[in-house]
Amino acid sequence: MxxxxxxxxxxxxxxxxxxxxxxxxxxxxxxxxxxxxxxxxxxxxxxxxxxxxxxxxxxxxxxxxxxxxxxxxxxxxxxxxxxxxxxxxxxxxxxxxxxxxxxxxxxxxxxxxxxxxxxxxxxxxxxxxxxxxxxxxxxxxxxxxxxxxxxxxxxxxxxxxxxxxxxxxxxxxxxxxxxxxxxxxxxxxxxxxxxxxxxxxxxxxxxxxxxxxxxxxxxxxxxxxxxxxxxxxxxxxxxxxxxxxxAELDRRLSRKREIAAFYQHRLRPVAEAGVVTLPLIPDSEPWCHVYAIMTDRRDELRAHLAARGIGSHIYYPVTLPMQPAFAAYASGMTFPHAEAVARDNLALPVWPELSENDLAYISDSIIEFFGRHTA
Ligand SMILES: Cc1ncc(COP(=O)(O)O)c(C=O)c1O
The missing domain is CATH 3.40.640.10 (Type I PLP-dependent aspartate aminotransferase-like (Major domain))
Structure with a gap:
């Protein structure tokens, strides 16, 4: 679908x-x-x-x-x-x-x-x-x-x-x-x-x-x-x-920030259960371009969300040094943190027009996935 x-x-x-x-x-x-x-x-x-x-x-x-x-x-x-x-x-x-x-x-x-x-x-x-x-x-x-x-x-x-x-x-x-x-x-x-x-x-x-x-x-x-x-x-x-x-810029940014705060709060139980890592978002700063959670069940979760009509996005699944165009500049080197985020990140929708109901549905679909899989 x-x-x-x-x-x-x-x-x-x-x-x-x-x-x-x-x-x-x-x-x-x-x-x-x-x-x-x-x-x-x-x-x-x-x-x-x-x-x-x-x-x-x-x-x-x-x-x-x-x-x-x-x-x-x-x-x-x-x-x-x-x-x-x-x-x-x-x-x-x-x-x-x-x-x-x-x-x-x-x-x-x-x-x-x-x-x-x-x-x-x-x-x-x-x-x-x-x-x-x-x-x-x-x-x-x-x-x-x-x-x-x-x-x-x-x-x-x-x-x-x-x-x-x-x-x-x-x-x-x-x-x-x-x-x-x-x-x-x-x-x-x-x-x-x-x-x-x-x-x-x-x-x-x-x-x-x-x-x-x-x-x-x-x-x-x-x-x-x-x-x-x-x-x-x-x-x-x-x-x-x-x-x-x-004139729209500030409002767009602050709405994205509100959306990030919603997810941070609503997804706390799955973070506390240790199955998801929530992003670090400083309280005092006004920006959230991408809201990405980390999970080692990323692909299964993505499929679960897709089946529920929720789009998500994987940012940069291949690290820069692993790309053929650049591999020659990184021969023999490893970048464990870059590799971990490329492997585990899943970004959730944060566009300003999303309603509170949309956000609750997205968050609860994530909670449901882990509930089912951790039970
Ligand atoms: C971090 C970063 N730098 C540069 C660019 C390139 O921007 P543009 O499409 O305007 O060339 C992008 C685009 O996604 C980006 O995310």
């Missing part, structure tokens, strides 16, 4: 139809007839820089493009090493390899599933140029420890906050901790849009200037100066849409 409570939200744009048409109309009938690099992109950049508390925001085609722009702007190239998490999303490593640099994998923390600062410290060599932490589920990477480590070794930090827009740690926004950070606006991100988009955040003016230039073929229109660049630009309709939708 197809899921009646799918993991990914249904028809996400139904109630945004007016907004979508308005964005197209505003841009399409604007006097400038600019479809990229115009006022809507500039306005979105100002909004996001202000919200994140950084001096510069450079909109681009997607978060992958943003990571590439920053690595390029920093001159990261063959011979450099970049320390990356062993668990997570492929673009984190793709962008390093595309620069000709070497990804060096570090294991993740067993509770947050983000790169473990102790593993990073052990991976630093004289060739290390940067650390690339990524926030994944509901607890940000330990940015204070990573920034401190980077300062001590003279390294840069590129913070992949693709899925963490709206998150904070000790009051500072995700994306604002690194020397540069990125957000993604692709559909299922915290502030997804009608297409693909990303943005680079930084306080460092030279980084911002270089990213601006590199996103537009690399060459300065007026002086002809420049470097080999790329086209990684955000389109105006998408930027306009995001500005029209701006």
């Amino acid at each position: 197809s899921a009646t409570l799918p993991f990914f939200p249904p028809a996400v744009f139904d109630r945004h139809r007016e907004m979508t048409l308005r964005a197209i109309f505003d841009v399409g009938t604007g006097p400038d007839q600019r479809f990229f690099g115009g006022d809507a992109v500039a306005e979105l950049e100002r909004r996001i820089a202000a919200a994140a508390g950084v001096r510069h925001a450079v909109a681009c085609a997607n978060a992958t493009g943003g990571l590439a722009l920053v690595l390029d702007a920093w001159g990261i190239t063959a011979g450099d090493e970049v320390i990356v998490p062993a668990y997570g999303c492929q673009p984190v490593v793709d962008t390093v390899v595309e620069q000709g640099a070497t990804p060096v994998f570090a294991d993740v923390d067993p509770r947050t599933f983000t790169i473990d600062p102790a593993a990073v410290a052990a991976a630093v060599t004289p060739r290390t140029a940067a650390i690339l932490p990524a926030h994944v589920f509901a607890t940000m990477a330990d940015m204070p420890a990573l920034v401190d480590l980077a300062r001590r070794h003279g390294l840069r930090v590129l913070e992949d906050a693709a899925v963490a827009q709206g998150a904070t740690l000790a009051g500072r926004a995700a994306g604002a901790w690194g020397d540069a950070g990125v957000y993604s606006f692709s559909q299922f991100k915290p502030f997804g849009a009608i297409g693909e988009g990303g943005i680079v955040l930084t306080d460092d003016e030279p980084t911002a200037i270089r990213c601006r230039r590199l996103r537009r073929a690399g060459t300065d229109d007026d002086t002809g100066d420049g470097a080999v660049g790329r086209h990684s630009r955000m389109d105006e309709v998408l930027a306009r849409f995001l500005s029209l939708r701006w």
Whole structure:
């Protein structure tokens, strides 16, 4: 049966139809007839820089493009090493390899599933140029420890906050901790849009200037100066849409946080029975992008939920160093925490439109599964 409570939200744009048409109309009938690099992109950049508390925001085609722009702007190239998490999303490593640099994998923390600062410290060599932490589920990477480590070794930090827009740690926004950070606006991100988009955040003016230039073929229109660049630009309709939708962001985030709190409370009995590990979600922080439980009966539980019309999702079932594209960079190495989360995680629906009844049904279906199997 197809899921009646799918993991990914249904028809996400139904109630945004007016907004979508308005964005197209505003841009399409604007006097400038600019479809990229115009006022809507500039306005979105100002909004996001202000919200994140950084001096510069450079909109681009997607978060992958943003990571590439920053690595390029920093001159990261063959011979450099970049320390990356062993668990997570492929673009984190793709962008390093595309620069000709070497990804060096570090294991993740067993509770947050983000790169473990102790593993990073052990991976630093004289060739290390940067650390690339990524926030994944509901607890940000330990940015204070990573920034401190980077300062001590003279390294840069590129913070992949693709899925963490709206998150904070000790009051500072995700994306604002690194020397540069990125957000993604692709559909299922915290502030997804009608297409693909990303943005680079930084306080460092030279980084911002270089990213601006590199996103537009690399060459300065007026002086002809420049470097080999790329086209990684955000389109105006998408930027306009995001500005029209701006007022929704906080409410969406806080509803996801409420949903996470519901699951934490309702699933406590199965956690106390020792059959499930609930995620670590700091009370004071406003973010839960993914609510993933861990269980060694993951596949059976998933099938049980599917039979009850409940969608779930397995995030990154193959660790990054185990993927054929990257295996050569991790020969003979093991990453036990990354392997455990890849093997055991099961993410539950957290889209803001879910009702309390939906959440009770999902939670009780999980409790029922373990009740039946532990009886
Ligand atoms: C942690 C992380 N980094 C980067 C990306 C890439 O984002 P985009 O699709 O905007 O390139 C994703 C997308 O899922 C992600 O989860």
